[in-house]
Amino acid sequence: MKSKTAFLHKPHDLRIEEVELAPLKPNQVLIQVGACGICGSDVECFEGKSAEGRYDIAPYTPGHEWGGKIVEVGSGVSTLKAGMKVTGDCVMACGVCQNCKDGLMPSACLNMREIGFRPDSPGGMGEYMIVEEQYVHQIPDDWSYAMGAWVETFSIGYFGLWGNGGYIDASDTAVIFGVGPVGISATMAAKTSGATVIVVDPIPSRRELALKYGADHVVDPTAGNLKEQIDKLTNGSGPSVIAEASGNDTAIASIFDIAGHSCRIHLIGHSIGRKVPVELGWTIWKTLKINGSGGTKDFGQRTIRFMSAIKDKYDFDALNTHYFSFDKLHEAMDTAINEKDTAFKVMLQFPID
Ligand SMILES: [Zn+2]
Ligand SMILES: [Zn+2]
Known part of the structure; x- marks a missing residue:
């Protein structure tokens, strides 16, 4: 199966490429991305002003604010099913290193991966992404994908x-x-x-x-x-x-x-x-x-419940001042970079039902 996915090769060099997706491991889920927000840190990495994005190792896929739908689950996945709307954690702690076993923040993990910042981790700026079950959270069916993309930020x-x-x-x-x-x-x-x-x-x-x-x-x-x-x-x-x-x-x-x-x-x-x-x-x-606090710890599920409780009072979708389809990625980045005062949140959208 193929996916059109963005890769940041070096500052100002962001390319959409067609890649062949790897077969799912037993603990992974295949997600079709519906929306992905552009974060200030994505802009900083794109402009070469932040060392968080690790294109120095190899090109990576940006995007850590995403909402999508599960297409397929690995043979060992027990809590998620195809068809569920989901979002996911940004920092992916291994759970087995000394710091993880000591209960430290995920950002202290000695084998840390990070969605949207590293070549060893997936990113939301692509049609599909593959993520391990433990980092994926179901969102309610009545949420937009763009609202799912707000979970990490919130x-x-x-x-x-x-x-x-x-x-x-x-x-x-x-x-x-x-x-x-x-x-x-x-x-x-x-x-x-x-x-x-x-x-x-x-x-x-x-x-x-x-x-x-x-x-x-x-x-x-x-x-x-x-x-x-x-x-x-x-x-x-x-x-x-x-x-x-x-x-x-x-x-x-x-x-x-x-x-x-x-x-x-x-x-x-x-x-x-x-x-x-x-x-x-x-x-x-x-x-x-x-x-x-660098990032969060065990707050994905709780954040989704909190946002569900307030979503009728506060309009999350209205915070997305600009929407672009994924194939207009460069226009979207330009807007996030050059219109900082008016572009509160630039949201990429993907064709999905
Ligand atoms: Zn961010
Ligand atoms: Zn760890």
Whole structure:
């Protein structure tokens, strides 16, 4: 069986090629892809600005935000069947190395594979993909494939607040930095958990979007002193929870100024590869708790249930500002690269029933 599949050979060299699919191993499922989102990290790899995409080893298929339908299952697969709508984890931990057996995050796996970033792993930018049963999650039949493609993104924002012992409830006031796909997911997760949610972003259209997706208040950090604006909204006490989803240096530095006492700080936005000056001493004087999470752990099923519970309140499909058919992949990438302000999520679509 053949599949038209994209391969990133080197920066700016993304080709759709026809490949012969390998026969299924007993623990694998063959998936026909229905939709695949373009993530900011796909763009960074395409532009050669990130070392996560491993074209230095061999060409690989990008795409870790996907929804599809199972076409065939291997002889040993017991929990999935042909015809099921599915999505899957991004980081694929082996489960048997020392770090996996110690229960560490999948991103600590010593034999880590990663959907959409490595030549030893499949990717969503192709008509078909082959994935092991343990990384595949069924989604409800009434979901669009594009909504399935949002599960991975949503899980990052949701896990950012709730993973590794995190919690948030109606007693909390949360400040979320950055209205990208992950920030908007954290906003929905925080609001649904009952917290008062303040979202910070300098772009007016993004602040408007946040108000539609769970923000109680939005703040323009360029409109004045950020601490004063946040203090005003929190009666001077500052937030009890902060989720940093922008990866922006100014935002990261301001966390330590605006945090309330004993604030639980969750770092989700990427800032690796540079040093960001911060007033770290506030960690001591405010007893701050800082928590980072690279990816998620065991959150696929839970994310699908969470999204099912809120999908009538928040329109996930409306977050896809641009749709392209897979054969227009290069136009889609151009849009994701050049129209960052208006292209909130660029979604590739495949012919599928
Ligand atoms: Zn991503
Ligand atoms: Zn492992």
